[in-house]
Every structure is written in C-alpha cells, then in structure tokens.
Amino acid sequence: MAVKKATRDAYGETLVELGQVNPDIVVLDADLSASTKTANFAKAFPQRFVQIGIAEQDLIGTAAGLAAAGKIPFASTFAVFAAGRAYDQIRNSVAYGKLNVKIAATHAGVTVGEDGGSHQMLEDIALMRALPGMTVIVPADAVETKLAVKAAAEHKGPVYLRMGRGAWPVIFDEDHKFEIGKAVQLRDGDAATVIACGIMVGEALKAAEMLEAEGVKVRVLDMATIKPIDAEAVVKAARETGAIVTAEEHNIIGGLGGAVAEIVVENCPVPMERVGVKDVFGQSGKPDELQKFYGLTAEGIVGAVKRVVERKAKG
Amino acid sequence: MASADEQVVKALAKQARVLRRRVIEMLGEAGSGHPGGSLSAADIITVLYWHEMKIDPKRPDWPERDRFVLSKGHAAPILYAALAEKGYFPLEDLMTLRKLGSHLQGHPDSNKTPGVEVPTGSLGQGLSIANGMALAAKMDGRSYRVYALLGDGEIEEGMIWEAAMTAAHYKLDNLVAIIDNNNLQIDGDVREVIGVNHIADRFRSFGWYAVEIDGHDIGQIIAALRLARGIKEKPTVIVAHTVKGKGVSFMENQVGWHGTAPSKEQAEAALLELAAGEE
Ligand SMILES: Cc1ncc(C[n+]2csc(CCOP(=O)(O)OP(=O)(O)O)c2C)c(N)n1
Ligand SMILES: [Mg+2]
Numbered sequence: 001m002a003v004k005k006a007t008r009d010a011y012g013e014t015l016v017e018l019g020q021v022n023p024d025i026v027v028l029d030a031d032l033s034a035s036t037k038t039a040n041f042a043k044a045f046p047q048r049f050v051q052i053g054i055a056e057q058d059l060i061g062t063a064a065g066l067a068a069a070g071k072i073p074f075a076s077t078f079a080v081f082a083a084g085r086a087y088d089q090i091r092n093s094v095a096y097g098k099l100n101v102k103i104a105a106t107h108a109g110v111t112v113g114e115d116g117g118s119h120q121m122l123e124d125i126a127l128m129r130a131l132p133g134m135t136v137i138v139p140a141d142a143v144e145t146k147l148a149v150k151a152a153a154e155h156k157g158p159v160y161l162r163m164g165r166g167a168w169p170v171i172f173d174e175d176h177k178f179e180i181g182k183a184v185q186l187r188d189g190d191a192a193t194v195i196a197c198g199i200m201v202g203e204a205l206k207a208a209e210m211l212e213a214e215g216v217k218v219r220v221l222d223m224a225t226i227k228p229i230d231a232e233a234v235v236k237a238a239r240e241t242g243a244i245v246t247a248e249e250h251n252i253i254g255g256l257g258g259a260v261a262e263i264v265v266e267n268c269p270v271p272m273e274r275v276g277v278k279d280v281f282g283q284s285g286k287p288d289e290l291q292k293f294y295g296l297t298a299e300g301i302v303g304a305v306k307r308v309v310e311r312k313a314k315g
Numbered sequence: 316m317a318s319a320d321e322q323v324v325k326a327l328a329k330q331a332r333v334l335r336r337r338v339i340e341m342l343g344e345a346g347s348g349h350p351g352g353s354l355s356a357a358d359i360i361t362v363l364y365w366h367e368m369k370i371d372p373k374r375p376d377w378p379e380r381d382r383f384v385l386s387k388g389h390a391a392p393i394l395y396a397a398l399a400e401k402g403y404f405p406l407e408d409l410m411t412l413r414k415l416g417s418h419l420q421g422h423p424d425s426n427k428t429p430g431v432e433v434p435t436g437s438l439g440q441g442l443s444i445a446n447g448m449a450l451a452a453k454m455d456g457r458s459y460r461v462y463a464l465l466g467d468g469e470i471e472e473g474m475i476w477e478a479a480m481t482a483a484h485y486k487l488d489n490l491v492a493i494i495d496n497n498n499l500q501i502d503g504d505v506r507e508v509i510g511v512n513h514i515a516d517r518f519r520s521f522g523w524y525a526v527e528i529d530g531h532d533i534g535q536i537i538a539a540l541r542l543a544r545g546i547k548e549k550p551t552v553i554v555a556h557t558v559k560g561k562g563v564s565f566m567e568n569q570v571g572w573h574g575t576a577p578s579k580e581q582a583e584a585a586l587l588e589l590a591a592g593e594e
Contacts, residue, residue, distance in 0.1 A: 026454065050450060050485075058443045058477035065447020068425075068433050070378070071454070073447075089474075092437040093444060098426055099433075 002169035008106040010142035011163055012037025014149040015074060019045045025153060026066055028052055028075045030059045035165075036076040036106045056081045060089035060103070067099040072153055075101060079108035079162060083124035094158050095131040102152045103128075106163045108138075109249035110277065110294055111199065111287040113165070120282030126254025128160040129227040135180060136227040138162045138248075138256075140201035141171040144224055147178035155180055164249075166287050168199050171222075181225045183233035189217030192305050192312070193237035193244050197223050197256050199296075200247035200275070206298035211305055218245075218305055226256050231263050238268040243312040245273045245304045249296055252276035271311035273304035323366070324533045329593070330400070331361040331533070335562045336589050337396035337409055343582030345413040348421065351572040353393035355497040355530070355557040356464060362536040363462055364397045372402040375429045381459050382432050382448050386441020387466035387495065388422040389574070394431070395419050403430035439472025441465065442492060446482050449490040449550075460544075461490045468500025471509055476521070482550040483522030490550045491543045492518075495530065497559035499570050518552040530555025562589055 018025045019041055028050040033039040042049035050066075052059045056077055063073040075082070082105040083090070094101045110120045129136045135155060139145040145163060152159040171186075178184075186201070187208050196204040201222045208218050219241050221233055238244060244264060246257035257274030264272055277294050291297055335357050342348045364370070368381040385394045392412065399406045404418070411417035418427040422436025433444050445463035452459050469475065482490055494514055498505055505511035515525035524546045528535040536555070543551035559573070560566030563585040566577075577585055 026451075048454060052481060053477075053484075055474075055477035055480070057440075057474040058446075058481055061440050061443025061474065061478065062447040062450065062481060064433065064440075065384075065444035065449075066451050067447070068444065069382075069448045069451030069455075071447075071451050088437055089440055089443075092434060093440050096424070097434040 004167040004169055005142035006165065006167045007139055007142055007145040007163040008037045008165065010145040011104060011106070011149055012040040014146045015041040016044045018150065018153050019048065022072065022153065024070065024072045026050065026071045026073045028059055028063050028073055030054055030056050030077040030081065032077050038076045056085040057089050060086040060101070061093055063101045064089070064093040064097065064099050067101045073101055074104050076104045076106065078119065079105035079121035079124045080119055083121060083127050083160070087127060091131060095134050098133055098157055100156055100158070102159045102161060104161045104163070107165045108162045109164060109198070110282040110290040110296070111164055111166050111249065113287040113290065114284050116284040117281040122251045122277050122282065123254065124162060125226055125248070125250050125256065126258065129259060133157055134227060135159045135225070137180065137225050138197040139224050140198060140222050141168060143170055143172040143174060143176050144178055147176065148224060151178060151180050162198065164199060169202050171202055171205065178224065181228045181230055183230040184222040185219065186222055187218065187220040189219050190241050191216045191218050191243070191309050193219040193221060193241045194247060194301055194305065195221045195223050195234065195237065195244060195256065195260055196247040197226060198249050200249060203296065203298045204247055204301055207301035207305065210298060210302050216305065216309065223256060226259055229259050229263065234260055234263045235267045238264050238270045243271045243308040245275060245301060245308055247275040247301050250276055251279055253279055271308045273308045275300050275304050327361050327365055327533045330365050331357045332562070332589055332592055333400065334361055334393060334396040336586055337400070338392045339563070339577060339582050339585045339589065341392050341395065341409045341412045342576040343579060344410050345576060347413060347576050348392055349389040349574050350566060350577065351499065351559040352387060352390045352466060352495065352497065354561045354563060354566065355559045356390050356393050356495050357561065358531050358533055359464065359493055359495065359536055359555055360393050360397050362533060362540065364401055366537060367540045368462065369459065372430065375403060379457060379459055382445070382461045384432055384441040384445045384461070384463040385423055385435055386463050387438065387469050388435030391421065391423050394423060395428070398428070398430040404428070438466065438469040439474040442475050442478035443481070445490055446478055446487060449487040450485060452489050463492045465492055465494050466500070467494055467496045467498060467505050467511055467514065468508070470494065470514065471511060479518060479521040479523065486548045487550045488547050491540065492550065492552045494552065494554045495557050496554050497557040499559045499568070499573065501573050503570055515552070515554045522549065524549045524551045525554060526551065527554045527556065530557035531561055562592070564588060
C-alpha cells in the first residue's frame with residue numbers, strides 16, 4: 001500500500017523550503033492558513049506572511065501589489081473562494097497586469113467531502129484557463145506538488161495551482177521530473193490514451209492495470225499542466241492510440257477534458273470520452289463515497305475506455 | 316504664506332490648467348472617454364506629480380520611486396496627460412488615446428504605458444494593490460510612499476473596505492488614499508444612489524487618519540500630503556472635496572459629463588474657457 005499524503009501538506013512544506021532560499025517569497029492567506037498549510041510559512045517567516053482575514057478580493061489585490069513591487073506572492077485560500085470570489089481581481093489585476101502572483105488554491109473538487117457543494121469547486125480550471133497568460137497546474141500527488149510549487153516560484157507570470165484536501169497515494173518517486181507544460185507518460189499502450197490530472201492520475205493507473213488484466217493496454221498521461229497544455233503529447237496520443245479518455249475532478253465542461261478536446265478536434269479527431277463531474281454541483285458525503293457517486297474512479301475510467309475503444313473499432 | 320510658496324502654488328495651478336487642456340484635447344480627438352472625473356482630479360494629480368512624489372520619468376522602474384495607483388481607472392486621461400507632460404512618453408501620443416494599437420488604452424494598462432504602475436478600470440481594486448506595494452516597501456526597508464486615488468462612487472465597492480481594514484491593521488503609514496469626493500457617480504449623486512457620506516468618519520472608524528480638504532486648493536493639497544508624511548502607525552486618507560468637470564463651466568457638476576466626450580465645438584469652447592483662466 002502506497003504512502004498517502006495530501007498535496008496541501010506538500011505545498012506547506014515546500015513554501016518553507018522556498019522561503020529559506022528566496023527572500024522575495026511572501027505568502028498571503030485569508031483565515032484558512034491552518035487548512036491551506038500556509039501556517040507553516042507563517043511560523044517560519046512571520047515578517048513575510050500577510051494574514052488578510054476573510055477577504056479574498058483583498059487577498060488577491062494585495063498579492064497583485066506585492067508582485068508589482070517585485071515580490072513573489074503565494075496567495076492561498078480554498079479553490080472556491082480563490083477562483084470564484086476573487087475572479088475579477090484575478091482577471092483584471094493579476095492576469096491583465098501579467099503580475100507574478102501565484103494563486104495556490106486548496107480544497108478543490110468533490111473530495112472536500114462533508115462540507116458539501118458550496119465548498120466543492122468544480123469550475124476553477126475552466127475559469128482560470130480562459131485567462132490569457134495564466135498557467136494552470138493540477139499536480140497528481142504530493143511529490144509532484146512540491147516540484148510544481150518550486151516551478152511556479154521560478155516561472156515569471158501568474159500561476160493557478162490547484163490542490164485537494166485529502167491524503168492520496170503518492171505516485172511518484174522523489175526523483176520525478178516536473179516541467180511546466182510537459183505531460184508525463186506513465187504507461188504505454190495502443191488501445192487508447194487516458195489523460196488525467198490531480199487525483200485522477202492515480203485512478204487512471206489503477207484503471208490501466210484493470211484493463212491490462214483484460215488484455216487492453218492503454219497509455220496513461222499525467223497532464224499536470226492544463227495551461228499551457230502539452231498539445232504535442234495530446235496529438236501524439238490521438239495519432240498513435242486512436243482514442244482518448246480524459247479524467248479530472250472537475251466539471252466535464254471547460255476543464256482538462258475541454259482543453260484536450262479542443263486540440264483533438266482541430267488536429268486529429270478521434271473518439272473521446274470525458275470522465276468528470278457531469279455538469280452538476282457536488283454534495284455532502286465522505287470523499288470516497290462522493291468519488292464513487294460521481295464516477296471519479298478507476299471503474300469509471302475503465303467504462304469510458306471500453307466505450308471509446310468500441311467507437312474506435314466501429315471507425 | 317511666504318511668497319516662494321505662493322509662486323509654487325501659482326506654477327502648480329498653471330500646470331493643472333495645462334493638464335485640463337490636454338484632457339479636453341485628448342477626449343475631443345478620441346470621441347469617447349471620461350472628462351468629469353478627469354477634471355475633478357486635475358489639481359490632485361498635478362500636486363502629486365509636480366510637487367509630492369519622488370519619481371524619475373527616465374527610469375519608470377526605479378525601485379525607490381514613489382508609486383501612484385489610479386484606482387478610479389476611468390480617469391486615465393488626466394493620468395496620461397500628467398505622464399506625457401512629465402516626459403514618460405511623447406506628448407503627441409496623447410492624440411492616440413483609445414485608438415487601435417495605441418499604448419494609451421481606455422483604462423490604464425501597465426504593460427503598455429510607461430509610468431502606469433498597475434492596470435485599473437474595474438473599480439475597487441486599487442487600494443488593495445496600493446496596500447501590497449506599501450507592505451513590500453516595509454518588508455524591504457524601502458522609503459518609497461504609495462498614493463492611491465479613489466472615486467467617491469468607487470468606495471461603494473466592498474473590497475475598498477477590506478483594503479481599508481488591511482491598511483490600518485498593518486499600520487501602513489507609507490500609504491495615502493485620496494478620495495476624489497466630487498459627489499457624482501454615473502447614476503447620480505453618491506448620497507442619493509446609495510448614501511455615501513461621512514467618508515472621513517468611515518475611514519477613521521477603520522483606524523485611518525483622515526483629513527478633509529478642498530481638492531482644488533493647491534495649498535491645501537500640498538499641506539495635507541505634508542501632514543500625511545508626519546502621521547505614523549496609520550494610513551492617511553485625504554477626502555478631497557471636488558467638483559466633477561472642474562474648470563469647464565458647462566461640465567461642472569453635470570452627471571452627464573461622466574463618460575461623454577466633448578464634440579469638436581464643445582472641445583473648442585472648453586479650451587477657450589481654460590485658456591481664459593490663464594488671463
Ligand atoms: C467594478 C466596476 N463596476 C462598474 C464600473 C463602471 N463605472 C465606471 S466609472 C463608474 C462611476 C464611478 O464613480 P466615481 O467613483 O465617483 O468616479 P468619478 O466621479 O471620480 O468619475 C462606474 C460605475 C467599473 N468601471 N467597475
Ligand atoms: Mg464621483
């Protein structure tokens with residue numbers, strides 16, 4: 001059984017590491033520092049931590065000002081409040097200004113669990129990736145999160161980093177390589193390609209094993225960067241495997257599935273299925289119950305692969 | 316008042332008239348834009364750029380420069396006029412305002428215009444940005460000051476009061492907010508639209524130092540900014556009582572001149588009136 005670790009825990013630890021080597025790193029939070037794990041940084045570097053209170057618009061605006069003055073601000077709150085409440089601030093101050101703000105949002109998706117639909121952000125990828133110049137990253141596990149946080153700090157320009165609440169199996173070894181805009185191929189096969197992000201990468205790997213047991217070999221891509229997306233890897237997958245399934249803990253509208261579909265239809269149309277939340281809001285429940293309820297599971301991906309392979313066979 | 320001071324005030328008043336003329340010329344040429352709130356802010360902007368702020372137009376990125384945030388971004392013409400007159404870019408650029416390909420966008424764009432610090436135009440966001448800059452100065456031990464100009468209608472935005480709380484909490488005494496209290500927004504008088512009044516008291520109750528002045532009295536603007544430098548441990552707000560459209564009689568206090576450009580004839584009449592002010 002793999003070690004489990006929350007992406008937000010990796011985020012909190014990495015911020016402290018970054019704070020030690022880069023004096024320009026500053027961190028802001030909106031009364032959720034214990035949950036987003038920015039409290040680690042606040043403890044280590046109180047002079048470079050800005051508690052804003054429950055004021056997400058001001059959170060993003062202040063981060064914009066810090067960035068304009070040369071700082072590298074990481075602004076954190078739950079995804080629903082970051083991308084939702086402060087959308088106009090992200091659009092008009094951060095993205096339009098091309099400011100070097102890192103929006104590190106935690107508690108995305110239905111696996112927030114019991115807090116229910118009001119807290120389960122399922123539209124943030126769509127909102128953020130529609131913004132010119134915004135980099136959108138959804139790491140698959142704690143190891144990739146650590147690398148993504150470091151890459152975000154190095155990158156010049158706005159970044160939206162999407163993390164979850166729960167502890168999930170660690171997929172990658174410590175020597176994993178992460179590069180913004182580059183997909184990572186985790187398995188190869190020719191029946192279809194599963195392109196996943198976030199917690200769905202682990203599910204995709206399980207699905208690949210289940211399928212292999214039935215003699216169906218699939219390629220699995222970890223598409224942690226949703227913008228700029230690795231179009232080359234998508235087109236290659238479409239050409240070489242002839243069928244694509246996307247998997248994300250997000251609305252099937254506008255997220256990873258949308259981004260992949262845009263590339264596939266324009267470059268190499270092949271049968272496609274999108275695994276994700278089917279344009280509904282979430283609800284209260286245990287994370288694993290919700291995962292099953294919305295089909296965000298290896299079984300859900302297996303079903304989608306079978307459908308897509310059948311469509312491919314029909315030609 | 317000493318005569319040297321009188322001369323300073325006179326020169327600044329003259330400069331403000333130049334900026335007002337530029338605003339009319341620009342808007343007349345552009346055929347759209349916001350004269351009312353540009354003219355009400357002319358004297359404040361003049362004192363900031365010609366008397367108060369430590370800036371170097373040749374080095375818009377100089378780290379020690381004072382920062383100005385035009386939170387009421389629709390008043391871009393008055394900012395552009397000041398930046399051009401200061402030499403951030405050629406004066407003739409002003410005639411390209413709002414035209415395709417111009418670096419002078421309808422609302423300020425820091426990626427296009429030298430001297431513009433941050434983009435604004437979506438009202439309510441500038442004070443938070445100014446806070447961030449003031450916080451950065453404190454963290455870095457730099458002595459620059461940050462100025463934000465807000466509309467009196469703009470302060471209806473909730474985010475302004477989030478920022479007001481933050482600025483007071485972090486004791487941002489290197490920050491000055493100036494409210495262009497011209498009493499008008501788009502749909503009418505700010506007091507009638509949603510009861511904007513007691514602005515200074517509202518800020519005081521948030522922990523700010525507040526002072527009220529006549530926003531067209533150059534001496535009072537200078538004095539209030541000087542006073543703000545002496546206020547420690549608190550941000551300062553200057554509530555500047557102004558007249559929307561100030562300087563062009565047919566625009567003064569007229570809500571209709573918020574976002575309408577003058578026609579050729581109206582622009583000529585306005586320029587004549589502003590020139591007559593020179594005596
Ligand atoms: C968030 C936002 N809402 C609405 C507008 C449209 N708008 C532009 S100017 C304005 C009125 C501003 O009034 P005030 O702040 O008093 O400015 P001034 O009188 O100085 O021109 C409005 C509502 C906007 N720019 N931003
Ligand atoms: Mg007004």
